[in-house]
Structures are given as C-alpha cells and as structure tokens.
Amino acid sequence: MTTTKEHHALYDDLAAIVGSKYVSDDEFVLWAYAHDSSSIAHIYGKPQGIVVRPGCTEDVVKIVKLANQTLTPIVPRGGGLGIGGPLPGAPGKAIVVDMTRMDEIIDIDEENKVVLAEAGITECELVTRVNEKGWDILNTAFQPYYTTTLGGHISGASCGAGMHLGRSWNWKGVIGMKVVLPNGTVFETNRWNNNQNAGQPFRWVPAPDFTGFFSGTYGAFGIITEGTLRMFRLAKIKDVDVMFFNTFDDLWHALYELAEVDPYPCEYLFCPDPKTSGIMGLRDNQFGFIYGFEGRSEEEAEFKRKIVHKICEKAGGEHGTEIEVKSCGDLQKRVFKNMGTVASIGMWSLLELVVGRKDFPKVFKEHAAWKNKKFREKGIEGQLTDFHLVFPIDETFISSVMLFYDDSDPELRKKVFDLTHEFFEYINHRGYVSFESATGWSLATGTHKFFRPELHDFLYALKKAVDPNNIMNPGLFGF
Amino acid sequence: MLELEKYKRNVYSCVRCGICRAKYDENVRRVCPIREHSGGFDTHYAKGRIVIARGILEGKLKYSNGIADVLTYCTTCRNCIEACGAVDMTTGNPKIDSTTVTEAMRADIVNLDLTPEPYKKLSSRIEKDRNPYGEPKENRNKWAEELDIPEKADTMLFVGCTLCYRRMEIPIATAKILKKLNIPFGILKDEWCCGSPLWRTGARKLAEKMARHNIEALKDAKTVITSCAGCARVLKDDYPKILGNLPFEVLHFTEFLHSLVNEGKLKPEKRIVKKVTYHDPCHIGRHLGIYDEPREVLKSIPGIQLREMYPTRENAWCCGAGGGVKICHPELAIEIATDRLGHAKEVGAEAIVSSCPFCKTNLLDAIKKTGSNLEMHDITELVALSMGI
Numbered sequence: 127m128t129t130t131k132e133h134h135a136l137y138d139d140l141a142a143i144v145g146s147k148y149v150s151d152d153e154f155v156l157w158a159y160a161h162d163s164s165s166i167a168h169i170y171g172k173p174q175g176i177v178v179r180p181g182c183t184e185d186v187v188k189i190v191k192l193a194n195q196t197l198t199p200i201v202p203r204g205g206g207l208g209i210g211g212p213l214p215g216a217p218g219k220a221i222v223v224d225m226t227r228m229d230e231i232i233d234i235d236e237e238n239k240v241v242l243a244e245a246g247i248t249e250c251e252l253v254t255r256v257n258e259k260g261w262d263i264l265n266t267a268f269q270p271y272y273t274t275t276l277g278g279h280i281s282g283a284s285c286g287a288g289m290h291l292g293r294s295w296n297w298k299g300v301i302g303m304k305v306v307l308p309n310g311t312v313f314e315t316n317r318w319n320n321n322q323n324a325g326q327p328f329r330w331v332p333a334p335d336f337t338g339f340f341s342g343t344y345g346a347f348g349i350i351t352e353g354t355l356r357m358f359r360l361a362k363i364k365d366v367d368v369m370f371f372n373t374f375d376d377l378w379h380a381l382y383e384l385a386e387v388d389p390y391p392c393e394y395l396f397c398p399d400p401k402t403s404g405i406m407g408l409r410d411n412q413f414g415f416i417y418g419f420e421g422r423s424e425e426e427a428e429f430k431r432k433i434v435h436k437i438c439e440k441a442g443g444e445h446g447t448e449i450e451v452k453s454c455g456d457l458q459k460r461v462f463k464n465m466g467t468v469a470s471i472g473m474w475s476l477l478e479l480v481v482g483r484k485d486f487p488k489v490f491k492e493h494a495a496w497k498n499k500k501f502r503e504k505g506i507e508g509q510l511t512d513f514h515l516v517f518p519i520d521e522t523f524i525s526s527v528m529l530f531y532d533d534s535d536p537e538l539r540k541k542v543f544d545l546t547h548e549f550f551e552y553i554n555h556r557g558y559v560s561f562e563s564a565t566g567w568s569l570a571t572g573t574h575k576f577f578r579p580e581l582h583d584f585l586y587a588l589k590k591a592v593d594p595n596n597i598m599n600p601g602l603f604g605f
Numbered sequence: 606m607l608e609l610e611k612y613k614r615n616v617y618s619c620v621r622c623g624i625c626r627a628k629y630d631e632n633v634r635r636v637c638p639i640r641e642h643s644g645g646f647d648t649h650y651a652k653g654r655i656v657i658a659r660g661i662l663e664g665k666l667k668y669s670n671g672i673a674d675v676l677t678y679c680t681t682c683r684n685c686i687e688a689c690g691a692v693d694m695t696t697g698n699p700k701i702d703s704t705t706v707t708e709a710m711r712a713d714i715v716n717l718d719l720t721p722e723p724y725k726k727l728s729s730r731i732e733k734d735r736n737p738y739g740e741p742k743e744n745r746n747k748w749a750e751e752l753d754i755p756e757k758a759d760t761m762l763f764v765g766c767t768l769c770y771r772r773m774e775i776p777i778a779t780a781k782i783l784k785k786l787n788i789p790f791g792i793l794k795d796e797w798c799c800g801s802p803l804w805r806t807g808a809r810k811l812a813e814k815m816a817r818h819n820i821e822a823l824k825d826a827k828t829v830i831t832s833c834a835g836c837a838r839v840l841k842d843d844y845p846k847i848l849g850n851l852p853f854e855v856l857h858f859t860e861f862l863h864s865l866v867n868e869g870k871l872k873p874e875k876r877i878v879k880k881v882t883y884h885d886p887c888h889i890g891r892h893l894g895i896y897d898e899p900r901e902v903l904k905s906i907p908g909i910q911l912r913e914m915y916p917t918r919e920n921a922w923c924c925g926a927g928g929g930v931k932i933c934h935p936e937l938a939i940e941i942a943t944d945r946l947g948h949a950k951e952v953g954a955e956a957i958v959s960s961c962p963f964c965k966t967n968l969l970d971a972i973k974k975t976g977s978n979l980e981m982h983d984i985t986e987l988v989a990l991s992m993g994i
Binding site: 147148150152153154155157158159161162163167168177179205206207224226227248250251254255272273467468469470472473474532533534 | 613614616617618619620621622623624626627628629630631635643644645646647648652653656657659660663665666669671672675689690691692693694700701
C-alpha cells in the first residue's frame with residue numbers, strides 16, 4: 127500500500143542495504159517491536175524510529191556503519207523474548223535491527239562436536255535440528271527461553287545465561303561468536319591470533335576470553351551475527367522420576383549433597399514447594415523433587431537414578447507413586463518445549479533470585495516469607511496463581527517465584543508491577559542477583575543501583591572506548 | 606463498539622512468547638507461512654497482530670490504512686493457535702484465538718470504511734452476483750446441466766462458488782459418485798455464496814445475508830454435504846454461531862464418503878497405482894478437526910500408497926490461498942504453495958490429493974509456475990476414478 131507519510135531519515139539508505147521489503151517505519155510495526163514478552167512491556171515499551179531485517183553479516187556491517195555516520199542509535203533485537211522489559215533505545219529515532227532473518231544453521235560439525243549458526247535462529251529450531259543428527263546442546267527447554275534466538279540467548283537479552291536445568295548454564299556451551307563491533311569491524315571471538323588458522327573457535331585460547339566478554343552485554347558492545355556452540359551426544363534413554371520431602375530442610379539435605387556429585391546425575395531437576403506441588407497435581411503437603419535422568423544405555427540411566435535415590439532416601443525423601451511419576455512425565459511433555467500449559471494460566475512475572483549454596487536455605491525461606499507478606503499487604507492472595515520452585519544449577523541455586531495473573535485486570539496488573547519493582551529493591555538491598563533485575567529496562571536504568579560501583583565504572587569506561595558515539599543500545603551501563 | 610472488544614480476553618491472554626512464529630520440533634517446521642514469505646516483521650504473524658490489537662483496545666493505536674493492509678497478511682490457517690496451545694480452562698477452547706482476533710480486526714476495518722480495495726471488490730461481486738468471481742448467476746449450475754439433479758431432496762449438495770465456476774470437475778465427480786451409489790440428492794436452484802470469503806475478510810453483515818438466504822433455501826434438507834472445505838467450515842461453524850442451531854446436519858464430502866466406506870456401501874475397486882500425499886486443507890483440518898476421514902477414504906482405494914508429508918495433520922503447512930491472501934497477494938500465495946510442493950517431493954509423492962477447491966487451485970498454480978511434475982487431485986476425483994466413473 128502506498129503512503130504519503132514522511133519516512134525515517136534513513137529509510138532509503140536502509141532499503142538500499144537490505145531491500146525495501148525488509149525495512150519498515152510504519153507506526154504500528156514500531157509499536158509491535160516496542161513490546162517484548164515482559165510483563166512491563168506495556169509500560170516501558172516505546173516505539174523506536176525504524177525496523178530493518180538484515181539477511182547477512184555484511185548487511186549488519188553496512189547498517190552499523192550507516193548508524194555511526196549519522197549518529198543514529200541501534201537497538202538489536204532477536205525474538206523479543208526478554209522478560210526484563212524493553213530497552214529504552216532512542217524513541218522515534220533508533221534503528222531496530224531485527225536479527226531473525228538470519229536464521230540458518232551454517233554447519234553441524236560432528237567431528238569437532240560444534241554447531242555454527244546464525245544469530246537469528248531460534249533455540250528450538252537449533253535444538254531440534256542437532257537432535258535430528260543425534261546431538262544436543264545446552265538449552266532451556268521451556269518458554270519463553272525455548273523460542274529465544276541464539277543471539278538473544280548469548281547477549282543475555284532473553285534473561286541471562288539460560289538454564290539447562292541440571293546440566294549447567296547455557297552460556298557454558300558457547301564457544302565463540304561473530305560480532306559486528308560499533309565501528310563496523312567484524313570480530314570473531316576466541317579464534318587463535320594466527321591468521322592461518324581458519325578452524326573452529328577454542329574458548330580457552332591463551333588470550334582474553336572475548337566470548338565471555340560479549341556474553342550478557344545486551345548488544346551494547348556489538349551485534350552478534352553468528353554463534354558456535356558445543357554439542358554433546360543425545361542420550362538414548364530419557365526418563366523422569368519424583369521424590370517428596372516433608373520439610374524444606376530435608377529437601378535441602380538432598381540438594382546439598384547432590385550438588386557435590388560430579389558429573390551431575392540429573393538431566394534436569396526442579397523442586398516445587400508444597401503449594402506448587404499441589405497445583406501441579408502432586409502432593410500439596412510435601413516439597414516435590416522432580417528430575418529427569420538420561421543415559422546412553424539403560425544401565426547408565428539406572429545408575430544415575432540410583433545415585434539420586436540413595437541421596438534422597440538418606441535425606442528422608444519418599445518415592446513418588448507410579449501415578450505421580452507418570453504425572454511428572456506428562457507435565458514435562460506439556461511444559462517443556464511447549465507454551466500452552468503455562469500461557470493457559472496467565473501472564474507471568476518472575477521474582478527470581480540466584481545465590482550460592484551456603485546462603486540458600488536462609489534466602490529461600492526469607493523469599494517465601496517476603497512473598498507471603500507482600501501478597502497480604504497488597505490483598506492479592508487468591509487473585510493470582512503463584513509457584514515457588516528451587517532450581518539447582520551448578521554452584522548456584524535459584525529460588526523462583528512465578529506469578530501468573532489476568533493481564534486484562536488493570537488493578538491487578540498494577541499491583542503485580544509494583545510488587546516486581548519492590549522485589550528488585552528487596553534483592554538489591556540484600557546483595558542477591560536476579561536475571562529480571564539485571565536485564566532489559568532494569569539494566570538500562572539501574573546499573574548504578576544494581577552493580578557495584580567499580581563494575582559500573584569499568585563497564586562505563588569500556589563502553590565509552592568501544593562505542594564512543596554510543597550507537598549500540600544507548601542507555602546501557604549508564605552511558 | 607469495536608468488534609475487537611468482544612475478544613479482549615484473547616488479546617490480554619497473549620504472553621508474547623512468540624511460539625506462534627518459532628515453534629520447531631519433530632512435528633512442526635516453524636508456524637506462520639506468511640511470516641516466512643513476507644517481510645517477516647512481527648506484525649506479519651499472530652504475536653505482533655495481538656500487540657497491535659491491545660494497542661487499539663487501550664487507545665494507544667488507531668486503525669489505519671496501514672493496519673488494514675497488514676491485516677490482509679493472514680491466511681487464517683490457525684497454525685499459530687495450534688502452535689500456541691494455550692487453553693481456556695473453563696471452556697476448553699483456545700485461550701488465544703489469534704485468527705478470530707484477526708478476523709474481528711478485519712471486521713472493524715470494514716466497519717470503519719478502511720476496507721482494502723481487493724476486499725471491497727470481493728464484497729461487491731458477491732453482493733451483485735452471489736459469487737466472488739463476478740460470474741453470471743445463471744451459470745452457477747451449468748456444471749450440472751447433463752446430470753439431471755433435482756432441486757429438492759433430503760440430502761442436498763451445497764456446491765460452493767469455486768466448484769461451480771472454477772473447479773467444475775469436483776462437483777461433477779461428487780455428483781457421479783452419489784448417482785452411482787444410488788444416493789438421492791439435490792442442488793439448490795438459487796444457491797448463494799456461503800459467505801466464507803466474507804467471513805474471513807470481515808464483511809460480516811453481507812456474510813450474514815448470504816447465510817440467511819442459504820439456510821432458508823436448505824431448511825427442508827436433513828443432511829447438507831459439500832465438497833468445499835471453505836463452505837464446510839462456514840456451514841458447520843460460522844452459521845450456527847450467528848444464527849443458532851441449523852435444522853440440518855452438515856458434512857464435508859470426505860466425512861460422507863468415509864461413512865459410506867465404513868458401512869461397506871462404497872468399495873473402490875479400480876486400482877490406482879500411485880504414491881500420493883494428502884494435503885490437509887486448513888478449513889476442514891485445523892478449523893473442523895477432519896483428519897482421519899480423508900485418509901481412510903484414500904486408503905480404501907486399491908493401489909494407492911499414502912505418504913505423510915512433514916508437517917502434516919494438525920501442523921500442516923497452509924497452501925497459502927486462504928483468508929483472502931490469494932486475492933490480495935497472489936504471488937505470496939503461490940510462494941507458500943511452492944513450499945508444499947517441496948514437502949510432497951520430499952516424501953516421494955507423485956501426486957498431492959486434497960479436499961478443497963481453493964487448495965487445488967493454488968497448488969496447481971504453484972505446479973504451473975515451478976514446472977513441477979507433481980499431479981494435483983481432489984479426493985473426489987480419485988474416488989470417482991476408482992469407481993470406474
């Protein structure tokens with residue numbers, strides 16, 4: 127449809143780079159891009175100036191150079207699955223670089239056990255396609271993380287490092303990446319300095335770990351266009367089991383001991399509190415301990431299950447019944463790799479915090495008490511569904527309160543919004559870490575509050591050095 | 606009041622996870638054919654449209670020509686709803702019925718006089734000629750001239766515009782099958798467009814007018830059968846929603862054939878040695894849940910080797926023609942259909958079989974454009990062939 131409206135100043139230049147089919151400055155298109163999957167998107171989402179969908183790294187280079195020449199800010203975007211709130215960008219002006227057109231797998235290198243893919247591919251597509259070849263990668267099998275893009279995942283935009291429940295943080299599976307720096311230079315991380323070596327990246331090259339450096343920088347230091355991930359063999363046997371504990375302390379004894387088993391015997395593990403366990407159709411008077419285990423043979427899988435059983439039994443755990451085990455298997459099928467079950471409950475807001483093993487029992491109990499107190503104060507008990515779960519990941523533990531509510535109720539929405547902000551203050555005062563409080567809007571507006579001063583200052587200095595014109599995602603790291 | 610207001614809960618239930626764009630697993634290869642073949646902006650699939658809808662409901666956006674245009678980019682295939690999977694726990698219905706939201710927005714666009722030109726032409730032709738092709742009313746039953754079909758019977762064949770004017774081979778095969786089986790049936794003397802293209806593109810008042818006429822004309826029937834997937838969807842689903850329970854049962858012809866096969870009344874005997882794949886039309890697949898019946902009918906034909914495409918059934922890739930896309934964006938529709946040819950080739954099929962005249966037309970257009978050697982048949986044609994007619 128032809129329009130007579132005045133286009134963004136860079137419309138023609140961007141159309142010359144990617145083709146007019148892939149450029150839009152329509153008001154409603156910008157509106158759509160202003161809203162990610164966070165519960166606060168409708169409060170903080172501000173339309174930027176123009177959206178462009180590059181098809182290759184060279185397109186991105188040209189876009190970045192154009193942005194630098196014209197001092198036009200850029201907001202890189204993957205699948206729009208951030209849950210920390212949209213970035214401020216430069217409303218009405220910035221170029222949103224939608225990376226989802228760059229969605230190819232470049233190489234599944236089975237001999238070297240790595241997969242190289244473009245940044246716009248979704249995690250679910252990448253996982254499925256490496257699974258088809260008999261391999262797996264570190265990934266988060268539940269939404270919204272499962273439909274995040276590779277670039278969104280590495281950049282931290284889809285809520286931090288990502289949890290492969292039980293196995294590790296997903297960022298540990300990232301070996302290298304291709305980044306278009308703010309000046310338009312293409313930089314490949316963790317490759318040997320020797321120009322003759324065109325082989326795969328090696329994360330532990332004797333040089334600074336720039337893969338780690340760019341992870342979680344939200345595109346503030348460059349746009350990720352490709353990523354290389356470590357692959358591991360897909361297990362032939364996968365199964366589910368469930369145990370129950372009368373008290374949190376009993377559960378904690380099991381979790382504490384299990385954390386020292388190396389390699390970790392669970393493919394995934396999460397522990398609902400009694401109320402959540404009840405909502406899941408399990409026992410409403412005990413803490414649940416739902417875990418998946420896998421093996422390349424029946425024997426290996428069974429061996430792992432026995433390790434978990436032994437530790438749980440020692441801590442006073444009770445075995446789930448056959449029906450309960452089946453129910454957990456069904457739950458996994460419904461929730462993992464799927465959205466429907468979760469979205470059926472309502473819009474979500476996550477009040478999660480991450481701490482080390484030593485402090486976790488105290489923190490978990492305080493977290494639960496804080497939530498209950500706030501629910502009473504705000505009079506929202508019974509108006510929403512809340513889950514409280516424990517996720518052990520590597521050396522850390524996550525206490526995760528998930529709120530599901532009716533987003534069409536403005537009063538309730540406001541209360542949840544206030545609660546979320548109060549939670550950020552709560553964890554900030556106590557020195558805990560939360561993905562939601564350090565991503566998206568919060569990252570852009572609150573690093574001076576959430577980060578230690580020396581970290582904040584260091585990031586500020588780095589940003590200033592790498593991106594003097596403040597092109598990439600302005601507002602991040604106080605710049 | 607905006608039509609969209611009726612679907613507020615649908616709009617506010619969306620958590621913007623984007624699975625309606627990106628689902629990819631052993632059964633699904635991405636979700637939205639439009640998104641894959643257009644500029645691919647967020648507004649070109651369900652999530653973005655829902656965000657726009659919310660902006661409109663909250664008064665932050667207003668309907669515009671631009672929004673009207675972007676709303677034409679939806680085949681109403683409902684694959685996004687299938688991928689989403691969120692369920693209203695009180696009714697069991699989809700919680701985020703993004704297709705219905707899109708149709709409601711199209712209705713608002715029409716009511717606000719922002720109707721895109723192709724939609725306007727479509728409505729005006731249906732208003733004037735009772736069919737979307739602008740063909741003379743008097744030619745509607747021309748296909749049946751040699752077949753001596755009565756105007757009244759307990760079982761009425763609702764033919765549909767596309768079959769009457771564009772794919773006459775299908776109603777001819779349908780009629781011959783019924784005659785060979787000695788099943789008395791009739792066709793209306795004054796059948797009007799079922800209203801499907803109107804319903805899908807937002808012209809609800811005119812669609813209701815069509816519905817009222819057809820229901821009145823069919824009121825003495827006990828069973829109404831149709832070989833058109835679009836007509837089946839409208840007769841089975843839209844008519845009762847607007848006008849209450851119908852005085853007759855509605856069956857897509859594949860359901861009717863399936864019951865005949867089950868009862869032993871239909872026994873295809875002539876061998877058709879062919880590797881075929883079945884393309885699920887969205888209008889009887891995801892819209893009505895008819896998946897097994899056509900497959901069972903195909904399997905009853907001796908010699909047929911049925912191969913399933915990937916994706917198939919509930920996750921089948923739309924042919925690209927539905928929801929007004931073929932009239933607004935014909936090249937886009939053919940691009941999408943070309944995907945389906947690729948899916949058929951991947952499983953070694955020699956022919957695609959479907960049960961929708963619109964799918965047949967669009968897939969044939971893609972075959973012609975790409976020079977593919979695939980055959981394209983409606984299921985009724987193969988059944989008729991296997992019956993020696």
